[in-house]
Amino acid sequence: MSTESKKPSLYERLGGIYAIAAVVDTFIDRIMVDPTLNANPLVDEAHHRVSKAGFKYLVTEMVGQVTGGPQRYTGRSMLESHSHLNISAAEWEVFAAHFKAVLDQYNVPAAEQQELFAIVGSTRPDIVVERPVAKAS
Numbered sequence: 001m002s003t004e005s006k007k008p009s010l011y012e013r014l015g016g017i018y019a020i021a022a023v024v025d026t027f028i029d030r031i032m033v034d035p036t037l038n039a040n041p042l043v044d045e046a047h048h049r050v051s052k053a054g055f056k057y058l059v060t061e062m063v064g065q066v067t068g069g070p071q072r073y074t075g076r077s078m079l080e081s082h083s084h085l086n087i088s089a090a091e092w093e094v095f096a097a098h099f100k101a102v103l104d105q106y107n108v109p110a111a112e113q114q115e116l117f118a119i120v121g122s123t124r125p126d127i128v129v130e131r132p133v134a135k136a137s
């Protein structure tokens, strides 16, 4: 018989919903005013149209669900909510750098950061619009 206890979920290791909501709060505050992201007029328009509180709510709910918490995401799919925004690979990098900076700020350990990056990274194909590389004629 094994005496090993089951590994706690990522949700539990992050500290549950209060810790997750705090990270999302800081993160959304940063990305909604980022000048590089808002240089994309479609992102800028949407960032000024949606309520910050609603946006934070939906992202918190989603992170709760995908990390193994009891929350259930009620928003639109990543494809549906981003396909009209024409998000580039460079914009994705800016987003990822903010994410890393905020996780560092909250002292999220490297192992948990990696798990989060893997989850968030899996949404990239639905969010980033890949443009064909221009060929020299």
Ligand code: HEM
Pocket: 037, 042, 043, 044, 046, 047, 050, 055, 058, 059, 062, 074, 075, 076, 077, 081, 082, 085, 087, 091, 092, 093, 095, 120, 123, 127
């Ligand atoms: C460069 C990266 C990203 C940018 C610039 C961005 C920007 C935006 C914007 C402007 C909206 C509002 C769209 C609208 O209502 O017209 C939105 C919605 C949303 N985004 Fe992102 N996003 C990015 C990546 C992500 C990632 C990686 C996630 C989570 C894994 C995410 C989660 C969400 C959620 C949950 C919504 C709300 C969906 C709904 O309204 O039902 N976003 N995003």
